[in-house]
Amino acid sequence: MEELSVCRVYDCAECKYRRDAVCLGCFQGNVFLAKLGREPCKVFACARSQGLGSCLDCTQSVCLLRGSTDTVCPLRAGIENKRHWAWRIADHLESKGAPCQKEGTAPLKTIMRLRWYLTALGELKAKGENVVSSRELAERVGMNSAMVRRDLSFFGELGTPGLGYRVDYLEDQIRGILCRNTCAIVWVGAQSLAGIVSMFDAALGLNFKVVAALDSRPEWVGRQVGEWTIRALSELPDVTSGQTIDGAILALPEDAMHAADVLVEAGIKAILNLTPITLKLPPDVTVHHIDLIGEMMALASEAAPPKTGDA
Numbered sequence: 001m002e003e004l005s006v007c008r009v010y011d012c013a014e015c016k017y018r019r020d021a022v023c024l025g026c027f028q029g030n031v032f033l034a035k036l037g038r039e040p041c042k043v044f045a046c047a048r049s050q051g052l053g054s055c056l057d058c059t060q061s062v063c064l065l066r067g068s069t070d071t072v073c074p075l076r077a078g079i080e081n082k083r084h085w086a087w088r089i090a091d092h093l094e095s096k097g098a099p100c101q102k103e104g105t106a107p108l109k110t111i112m113r114l115r116w117y118l119t120a121l122g123e124l125k126a127k128g129e130n131v132v133s134s135r136e137l138a139e140r141v142g143m144n145s146a147m148v149r150r151d152l153s154f155f156g157e158l159g160t161p162g163l164g165y166r167v168d169y170l171e172d173q174i175r176g177i178l179c180r181n182t183c184a185i186v187w188v189g190a191q192s193l194a195g196i197v198s199m200f201d202a203a204l205g206l207n208f209k210v211v212a213a214l215d216s217r218p219e220w221v222g223r224q225v226g227e228w229t230i231r232a233l234s235e236l237p238d239v240t241s242g243q244t245i246d247g248a249i250l251a252l253p254e255d256a257m258h259a260a261d262v263l264v265e266a267g268i269k270a271i272l273n274l275t276p277i278t279l280k281l282p283p284d285v286t287v288h289h290i291d292l293i294g295e296m297m298a299l300a301s302e303a304a305p306p307k308t309g310d311a
Contacts, residue, residue, distance in 0.1 A: 007043040011144035106154035116141040121171040133164040183208040189251030190220040190230045212239045
């Protein structure tokens with residue numbers, strides 16, 4: 001019998017730590033911590049305080065625990081390297097709603113995970129595999145099979161119980177799902193776009209489309225990057241006047257705060273920040289931050305061999 005954690009990130013019934021009696025599981029483990037007078041998982045405590053069975057029952061548009069990644073789950077933190085689980089918890093605590101998400105769709109986190117499934121299916125297809133089980137797909141994306149089945153169940157019967165999913169059919173269905181609602185975005189920062197344009201092409205045709213690329217630096221304005229002619233940031237009102245822009249990718253560290261203010265003034269309420277600059281924006285603006293330098297520093301700290309002897 002499946003026993004999903006309250007956050008729905010883990011399936012305790014399939015967890016090796018539960019099987020080896022290293023962890024009691026989400027419910028029993030957190031109850032045990034409370035009896036010992038120790039602080040339980042923050043997600044578990046939040047759900048219990050509101051009388052919720054899981055995060056799926058929560059109606060908050062933004063999780064109140066965002067930013068609590070390092071301390072949110074004492075059970076997982078005590079038995080597994082943080083590098084292996086913190087990103088899943090962080091993803092779980094992200095905003096549950098966004099301008100690109102339309103009514104009647106699956107949860108945003110499910111939509112985000114579809115991209116992982118699509119990549120795994122592409123790899124399987126390249127190897128000539130015709131059928132994949134939920135367990136095999138889960139292993140490829142680092143999730144549990146219950147989560148995979150739940151995600152895919154939002155879109156109907158895509159597989160056959162006991163047999164699995166046809167790789168080509170599931171790939172086509174996921175592509176169709178991701179293309180149902182297209183999010184129009186603008187890219188600010190031509191140099192970064194030029195650096196990844198070949199890799200970026202692989203993502204085109206899914207559920208977002210870059211409708212314009214802009215920059216505040218005169219030397220980049222007017223240049224051609226991929227299919228985009230770089231426009232001046234000051235021309236953003238002209239871009240937004242003729243169409244609805246759902247979000248923006250900000251990759252202009254030299255002028256990040258000013259560019260963000262210009263985006264907000266143009267009515268853009270969702271920004272993916274690829275700069276190391278902390279943006280101070282109105283609370284109704286959703287900002288997702290990807291700090292590549294910070295991630296590399298954390299990875300280097302984990303990967304570096306321990307020093308021996310005195311410094």
